[in-house]
Amino acid sequence: MGKKLLLFIIGLISIIDANAKKIDGIIVLKNDSISHVTFNIPFYPLFGLWFEGIQGKIKYYNSANELIKLKPCQAKEIRFTYKDEDIRMLSCEDRIFLTLIVDGRLKLFYVYDRGNGRDEGNNSHWLLQKGDGGLFYPPQHESDKKFEKEMKDYLSDCPEVIKKTEIPGYGHSVWGTFGGGFGFDIVEIVKEYNNCK
Numbered sequence: 001m002g003k004k005l006l007l008f009i010i011g012l013i014s015i016i017d018a019n020a021k022k023i024d025g026i027i028v029l030k031n032d033s034i035s036h037v038t039f040n041i042p043f044y045p046l047f048g049l050w051f052e053g054i055q056g057k058i059k060y061y062n063s064a065n066e067l068i069k070l071k072p073c074q075a076k077e078i079r080f081t082y083k084d085e086d087i088r089m090l091s092c093e094d095r096i097f098l099t100l101i102v103d104g105r106l107k108l109f110y111v112y113d114r115g116n117g118r119d120e121g122n123n124s125h126w127l128l129q130k131g132d133g134g135l136f137y138p139p140q141h142e143s144d145k146k147f148e149k150e151m152k153d154y155l156s157d158c159p160e161v162i163k164k165t166e167i168p169g170y171g172h173s174v175w176g177t178f179g180g181g182f183g184f185d186i187v188e189i190v191k192e193y194n195n196c197k
Contacts, residue, residue, distance in 0.1 A: 025080030051112035104194035158196035
């Protein structure tokens with residue numbers, strides 16, 4: 001059974017690599033210099049861009065058309081456009097490129113993880129970061145009450161956002177949706193926080 005699984009994984013990686021696409025983009029290096037490059041981005045044949053695969057490293061072509069691996073410890077940020085959407089991935093703790101969803105004094109990131117085959121479901125999740133502080137991992141599969149308490153504590157320096165949670169129906173919709181992993185309302189929460197005076 002172990003050999004079959006290993007062969008399947010090797011085959012899947014080969015298919016993903018074979019479906020890599022060349023996409024122009026930008027690397028922001030640690031010294032803030034910018035390099036315009038062509039990334040070699042892996043794609044799932046049916047699902048599109050393989051975000052999980054580029055969170056740990058991304059390949060690009062240098063001026064001599066050589067394929068180079070870039071790790072998060074070597075850059076501050078990578079940028080490219082995919083399906084008319086500007087994608088920004090920031091290096092976090094020099095070990096992972098996190099997809100930036102909302103920029104501002106409160107940043108919202110998304111981590112892609114479809115699981116390792118042993119888990120049920122999807123392990124993808126949201127992360128928050130105030131300024132250059134540490135990452136905050138909100139509870140995603142906990143009760144609404146625990147999630148609501150931790151988020152209210154984390155966002156306590158913006159009374160306007162906290163006050164909105166007291167509107168009947170708003171609290172359950174927002175906290176429940178984010179806590180449940182769908183995340184449609186978390187983008188609005190972060191934007192509102194960033195407009196906080």
